[in-house]
Amino acid sequence: xxxxxxxxxxxxxxxxxxxxxxxxxxxxxxxxxxxxxxxxxxxxxxxxxxxxxxxxxxxxxxxxxxxxxxxxxxxxxxxxxxxxxxxxxxxxxxxxxxxxxxxxxxxxxxxxxxxxxxxxxxxxxxxxxxxxxxxxxxxxxxxxxxxxxxxxxxxxxxxxxxxxxxxxxxxxxxxxxxx
Amino acid sequence: xxxxxxxxxxxxxxxxxxxxxxxxxxxxxxxxxxxxxxxxxxxxxxxxxxxxxxxxxxxxxxxxxxxxxxxxxxxxxxxxxxxxxxxxxxxxxxxxxxxxxxxxxxxxxxxxxxxxxxxxxxxxxxxxxxxxxxxxxxxxxxxxxxxxxxxxxxxxxxxxxxxxxxxxxxxxxxxxxxxxxxxxxxxxxxxxxxxxxxxxxxxxxxxxxxxxxxxxxxxxxxxxxxxxxxxxxxxxxxxxxxxxxxx
Numbered sequence: 001x002x003x004x005x006x007x008x009x010x011x012x013x014x015x016x017x018x019x020x021x022x023x024x025x026x027x028x029x030x031x032x033x034x035x036x037x038x039x040x041x042x043x044x045x046x047x048x049x050x051x052x053x054x055x056x057x058x059x060x061x062x063x064x065x066x067x068x069x070x071x072x073x074x075x076x077x078x079x080x081x082x083x084x085x086x087x088x089x090x091x092x093x094x095x096x097x098x099x100x101x102x103x104x105x106x107x108x109x110x111x112x113x114x115x116x117x118x119x120x121x122x123x124x125x126x127x128x129x130x131x132x133x134x135x136x137x138x139x140x141x142x143x144x145x146x147x148x149x150x151x152x153x154x155x156x157x158x159x160x161x162x163x164x165x166x167x168x169x170x171x172x173x174x175x176x177x178x179x
Numbered sequence: 180x181x182x183x184x185x186x187x188x189x190x191x192x193x194x195x196x197x198x199x200x201x202x203x204x205x206x207x208x209x210x211x212x213x214x215x216x217x218x219x220x221x222x223x224x225x226x227x228x229x230x231x232x233x234x235x236x237x238x239x240x241x242x243x244x245x246x247x248x249x250x251x252x253x254x255x256x257x258x259x260x261x262x263x264x265x266x267x268x269x270x271x272x273x274x275x276x277x278x279x280x281x282x283x284x285x286x287x288x289x290x291x292x293x294x295x296x297x298x299x300x301x302x303x304x305x306x307x308x309x310x311x312x313x314x315x316x317x318x319x320x321x322x323x324x325x326x327x328x329x330x331x332x333x334x335x336x337x338x339x340x341x342x343x344x345x346x347x348x349x350x351x352x353x354x355x356x357x358x359x360x361x362x363x364x365x366x367x368x369x370x371x372x373x374x375x376x377x378x379x380x381x382x383x384x385x386x387x388x389x390x391x392x393x394x395x396x397x398x399x400x401x402x403x404x405x406x407x408x409x410x411x412x413x414x415x416x417x418x419x420x421x422x423x424x425x426x
Binding site: 052054073074075077078080082084086088089090091092093097100101102103104105106148 | 181182185186189190192193196197260263264265267268270271272273274275425426
């Protein structure tokens with residue numbers, strides 16, 4: 001019997017009276033890859049944000065790895081990696097600095113040099129993040145989400161901006177990580 | 180502790196790379212000191228005074244960097260990080276808001292400290308400035324002034340809606356305090372009414388206290404500046420932590 005990693009029941013969220021997420025229930029078991037598909041503005045990111053507690057749901061229950069994101073924030077995010085759609089970074093920061101800064105927040109961080117290597121940005125460590133191409137930056141943000149050595153990882157718009165080959169590589173790596 | 184030092188190292192590097200604070204908190208006070216030094220040299224503060232004009236101005240010059248750090252640097256960094264959604268990214272990590280604010284706070288403490296440590300040797304070397312009072316008393320009053328000013332900045336950065344708003348509030352505090360609290364313009368030459376008004380600024384209290392401790396003058400009612408600055412620190416820090424918003 002697999003444990004439940006994410007459990008959402010009757011989640012509702014509206015902006016200015018307009019319902020974006022209406023009575024959503026879902027359950028994700030450990031070892032599972034769960035894809036949330038939908039048109040632009042369908043409420044995918046809003047759902048993720050309600051699950052992560054960065055947005056307050058109007059009603060409904062959410063539990064992630066058995067934690068409540070709001071009340072057990074610090075415990076939960078030791079074990080969860082997140083990549084946001086609109087990831088931003090300090091203006092002048094370099095790739096290795098951003099990795100170091102994220103690494104030092106966790107108890108058992110992964111080796112980010114190795115991750116960067118696997119995602120094909122191993123030779124860009126000393127570059128400024130803003131000088132990376134769109135695809136490289138996207139891959140860097142996936143690396144950042146994997147630095148915690150997470151039990152669970154949220155990837156919002158995972159392959160946006162990646163070409164077909166890079167897409168396949170990313171999927172392959174994530175598939176391997178799942179094992 | 181490991182997290183704190185690592186974050187501090189990276190954030191400090193980024194801050195220095197940005198250069199703003201290096202100019203406003205490190206170079207600007209030195210420039211003001213050099214100008215005052217050339218104008219007043221080793222002249223006494225007034226006829227028959229036991230100390231020079233420059234010695235009297237040292238506390239005010241020291242607060243230029245404190246002002247820049249607390250009323251410009253700190254609020255703008257915190258609100259800028261919020262606006263750029265950097266805080267949002269930190270929100271989905273195990274970091275605590277206190278740690279994050281603590282790191283940024285420490286960076287500006289370091290700037291203010293470096294500034295002071297550079298100013299005194301320069302003043303001593305070229306214009307023979309000495310500290311007539313006691314160093315521990317002076318450092319104590321400097322610490323109090325710095326921490327209270329930085330806590331104001333932390334509160335502004337914590338509660339301002341966006342960077343623009345923070346920048347407006349910061350300027351509204353920075354310029355009057357810098358100009359009227361005695362940091363650029365001696366308190367002694369202001370008319371009585373104005374002295375009363377600017378006495379309400381915590382920075383004015385701080386400068387008066389630093390001046391007295393550095394010149395070794397007796398201080399009447401020492402509790403007034405101390406209480407004012409401590410109250411400001413406690414209230415502002417409390418508000419900053421309590422009302423901290425990631426987004």
